[in-house]
Amino acid sequence: MITVEFLGPIQKPILSMEASTLRDVAEVLRQDDEMAQWIDSCAVAVNDTLVSSLDTVLKEGDKVSLLPPVCGG
């Protein structure tokens, strides 16, 4: 099992799911109507490191984070 957490303004509780790569996570979230407005603008981190490939391998206990558009300052 891995967890998926939604940061900042995304009002969605943490998900737990089985996934061996980020592609599996993408498939689940693309089916999720709540995520439709967010999925194309979110960056993705695995264990707090930003990643850039859907082939990123996930292992038991990994944490995937979705980061919507930012505006600090």
Next chain:
Amino acid sequence: MITVEFLGPIQKPILSMEASTLRDVAEVLRQDDEMAQWIDSCAVAVNDTLVSSLDTVLKEGDKVSLLPPVCGG
């Protein structure tokens, strides 16, 4: 009569002279051995405004200032 003052590190007292343009001032200062090390690196102001032409007209009481290379900060 106009006056010529030397700013910053130029150790030279104020001069008074007759001059109708800045060209007259240049002719005097080019003869001055003390000014040899400064004359090519100084900017010139008339009555505290920087000027860029030797044809600048001078009138009674005008103040010409020589500004050697600067380094504020």
Next chain:
Amino acid sequence: MLELHDGALNVPEILTRWYVQESASNYGAYIPFVGTVRDEDGIEGLSFDVYEPILTSWFDAWVAKAAPLGAKLKMAHSRGDVLLHESSYIAAVFSPKRRVALETIDAFVEDFKASAPIWKYDLRDGQRLYARDRSTAIAGAGLLGSAQ
């Protein structure tokens, strides 16, 4: 040094403390950038969410990038509500030389705006409204939506 504060920053205290901290470090230039909440579009203030683990690694990467230039970075940011004319952000660079300092503060502040995991909300009528139209997708965003 990265500091997170609840609510508005005490700007005089922070600017002074950082200046004193580095007073014997032989830096020739100190440039803080202070960001203050503007009264515009009828907002009552701003509010911020900060995701600290990624903010810390983003900041640490900048510290490592600035070090070979001889520059040191410091940053403070607010969490939660910051009212009109209060300050929420200070970024600062110290460096021996002015060109490095001027170029580094510019690049650091711009990358902060583009990349730091902080979310801004407008405070209006007691509500906290995500400032989506002023927000920037982080480089590489959209990965999960893409058909790779």
Next chain:
Amino acid sequence: MLELHDGALNVPEILTRWYVQESASNYGAYIPFVGTVRDEDGIEGLSFDVYEPILTSWFDAWVAKAAPLGAKLKMAHSRGDVLLHESSYIAAVFSPKRRVALETIDAFVEDFKASAPIWKYDLRDGQRLYARDRSTAIAGAGLLGSAQ
């Protein structure tokens, strides 16, 4: 606002006073640049001569140039001796927006170095030695030596 101080600047006092002065002016960005005397080449400190009339007109021209951008400028500089690790120069910009603030502080500080009528001396063995090799001729210099 242009301030000249005898000896070193009280940096916390000045940064705080300027911040408080503009606290209700609705600027979003405040960037001070602080210049501090470095311990290098065995100097004991620096010393400065300032020619105030032309410095004032140089500064006023910058204020006029910044105004259409919505930016406000402030500056403080020392006269006389400033010892190691003390500060002699603060330039600051306030502006509604960060890009204007970042670009203005850079251009303002660089033009200051190239044009402001201030002369720097190294303090060594109780002597005051003109720092000619670090000084810059003002644009248009050499007029009187040229054969026009």
